[in-house]
Amino acid sequence: MRLPDRVTGLFLVGLGAAAAYGGWRLPPVPGQPVGPNVFPLVIGTGLALCGLAIAFGIGRSFEEEEHLIPVEGGQPPPPTGKFYGLRALLPPALLLFYVAVADRLGFIITAALIVFVTSTALGARWKLSLPLAALAPIAIHLIFSKLLRVPLPAGLLPMPW
Amino acid sequence: MLNTLAQAFSLICTWEVIVSMLAASVYGLVIGSLPGLSATMATALLVPVTFYLSPIAAIATIVAASSMAIFSGDIPGALLRIPGTPASAAYADEAYAMTRKGEAELALGAGVWFSAVGGIAGTLSLMILAPPLAEIALSFSTFEYFWLALLGLMCATLVARSSPVKAIAGMFIGLLVSCIGIENPGGIPRFTFGITDLFGGIEPIPALVGVFAVAQVMRAMLTPEPPPIPRRKFGSIMAGQWRLTRKYHWQMTRGNIIGIIIGVLPGAGADMAAWVSYAMSKRFSKEPEKFGTGHVEGLVEAGASNNASIASGWVPSLLFGIPGDTIAAIAIGVLYMKGLNPGPTLFTEKASSMYAIYLMFIIANIIMIPFGIVMIRLASYVLRAPRASVMPVIMLCCAVGSFAIGNNMFGVVTVATFGVIGYVMEENGYPVAAMVLGIVMGTMIEQSFVTSLIKSDGSVLPFFERPIAAILAAMAIGALIWPVLVWLWRKLKREPIPATSPR
Numbered sequence: 001m002r003l004p005d006r007v008t009g010l011f012l013v014g015l016g017a018a019a020a021y022g023g024w025r026l027p028p029v030p031g032q033p034v035g036p037n038v039f040p041l042v043i044g045t046g047l048a049l050c051g052l053a054i055a056f057g058i059g060r061s062f063e064e065e066e067h068l069i070p071v072e073g074g075q076p077p078p079p080t081g082k083f084y085g086l087r088a089l090l091p092p093a094l095l096l097f098y099v100a101v102a103d104r105l106g107f108i109i110t111a112a113l114i115v116f117v118t119s120t121a122l123g124a125r126w127k128l129s130l131p132l133a134a135l136a137p138i139a140i141h142l143i144f145s146k147l148l149r150v151p152l153p154a155g156l157l158p159m160p161w
Numbered sequence: 162m163l164n165t166l167a168q169a170f171s172l173i174c175t176w177e178v179i180v181s182m183l184a185a186s187v188y189g190l191v192i193g194s195l196p197g198l199s200a201t202m203a204t205a206l207l208v209p210v211t212f213y214l215s216p217i218a219a220i221a222t223i224v225a226a227s228s229m230a231i232f233s234g235d236i237p238g239a240l241l242r243i244p245g246t247p248a249s250a251a252y253a254d255e256a257y258a259m260t261r262k263g264e265a266e267l268a269l270g271a272g273v274w275f276s277a278v279g280g281i282a283g284t285l286s287l288m289i290l291a292p293p294l295a296e297i298a299l300s301f302s303t304f305e306y307f308w309l310a311l312l313g314l315m316c317a318t319l320v321a322r323s324s325p326v327k328a329i330a331g332m333f334i335g336l337l338v339s340c341i342g343i344e345n346p347g348g349i350p351r352f353t354f355g356i357t358d359l360f361g362g363i364e365p366i367p368a369l370v371g372v373f374a375v376a377q378v379m380r381a382m383l384t385p386e387p388p389p390i391p392r393r394k395f396g397s398i399m400a401g402q403w404r405l406t407r408k409y410h411w412q413m414t415r416g417n418i419i420g421i422i423i424g425v426l427p428g429a430g431a432d433m434a435a436w437v438s439y440a441m442s443k444r445f446s447k448e449p450e451k452f453g454t455g456h457v458e459g460l461v462e463a464g465a466s467n468n469a470s471i472a473s474g475w476v477p478s479l480l481f482g483i484p485g486d487t488i489a490a491i492a493i494g495v496l497y498m499k500g501l502n503p504g505p506t507l508f509t510e511k512a513s514s515m516y517a518i519y520l521m522f523i524i525a526n527i528i529m530i531p532f533g534i535v536m537i538r539l540a541s542y543v544l545r546a547p548r549a550s551v552m553p554v555i556m557l558c559c560a561v562g563s564f565a566i567g568n569n570m571f572g573v574v575t576v577a578t579f580g581v582i583g584y585v586m587e588e589n590g591y592p593v594a595a596m597v598l599g600i601v602m603g604t605m606i607e608q609s610f611v612t613s614l615i616k617s618d619g620s621v622l623p624f625f626e627r628p629i630a631a632i633l634a635a636m637a638i639g640a641l642i643w644p645v646l647v648w649l650w651r652k653l654k655r656e657p658i659p660a661t662s663p664r
Contacts, residue, residue, distance in 0.1 A: 036347035050330035095577035115553035124549030149563040
């Protein structure tokens, strides 16, 4: 996901310009010199300027090299396939999955699926991930639903408490 | 004053406060000690729980969890050379070198002891600094608040350990996020794109959870698992700490003071305090050649510093609602939720609550010593928990916690979105802390800016006319121009030697 500064910088220019334009189009409050349009205009302009500076490498000399501590006797570098980088998108995808199906399937089932997928993706064997998927949702449900009274969706598998 | 103190005592001497404080301490110690789970993340995940507690208990959990997590980040730093929290990164190498020399007890003991001392020093600074500042702050108008908030944001970008331009860009992104919703001077939907869920704006807490927790799980997907910790028997942990205190009392005091100053500066938190103090310690040490070979001096100073910054970070938060660091940003959210709106009047009207906060800080730092010793002894068990079992639970907490904040599925969408934003920003060198502060302070900046503009009839001059406003303005503008000047200066200095670095 590491992109060249020129790409991120130009993206920020676009974002800033869009924000400034969107802010500028907002209707003013009648009878007042300043309204909701001023702030986005200022922010958008600033963001666009920053984007330009980043795209053209102004102030880049400041960047300190990353302070990574090498792990002694660590594992070999991870395999880097074509789609390896996409694994990072798994957690947000699972959260959106939760939003989509939690009301229908209920908290316990959805949560168990999330736990199973996450722990498998992190390299757990089924001996760890299956019990975890069974127990963790129940524990979380107990804490949040029973103790803190968060209305978690019951769905297909309501808990007895 | 004695009366308020007694009231404060009765506020914290309830079962709810005591139990939540103890539970939060254990939680903070465990999360802080697990590599990759930062103190900010520990605190952010606590917020949904604090919803259901009384105001004092809610603050107690945050105080306890954040103080403990900052200390406990030292444990894997010393034993594995992997800092548990970014605040321990500055001296993880040093502590690990001590462990290899067979001085693990001394390194970890120094972590506990000087963290506790630093925390108490930070609390004292909070007690001493806050009330007189509150007196001054009572006379502040929107002009001063505007400059103060801007100064806060500028500090956050100045101290970021990346390019200041990117930090400023991150800040602007955060401010832009805060524009979303109908809570603006005109009361019209702004940047909502017709989505009703966006009318209420982006809540800072789900955004924080996304940026600090989900993004961390995303990173874990791509990084190899840290090695398991070797089992070891520990000798006495506190032995020799008193000797160290006497030998390095000057370093300790300097660490405390640096930590306090950096904590008070908005935006700069414990990690910055640790880096600066470690560097200071090396610079002024009588035996700088020993640094990096397992020398305890830097540990003393940096350990004293990062915990001091935690408490002093509450000074600007309580007084102005301007967070001293990202943990304080979360604390501000909780304060608002609990009706303890930050502001100078807090110290006059809710004095007993303020004293309760001081007391809780002191208690948290005292119980840190026994709890910390137990945690060090148990560390080899806790750190054996494989990442594949911790991260899924974090995911569930993110989902449930963000849902609980508004009993609204949109919170979960926010968390997921900000996870991606935070991940991409961090990968490309944009500091997320600057964005977070932008989100937290956006509404305040806009309100004070627009109100000031309306008061001044669109003229810029009144922004500089009041004396304190003028000073704050000079500082804020200076902070903005400073990086530009340094950059120009470096550029000019480098010009005569064209053959060097193509950058």
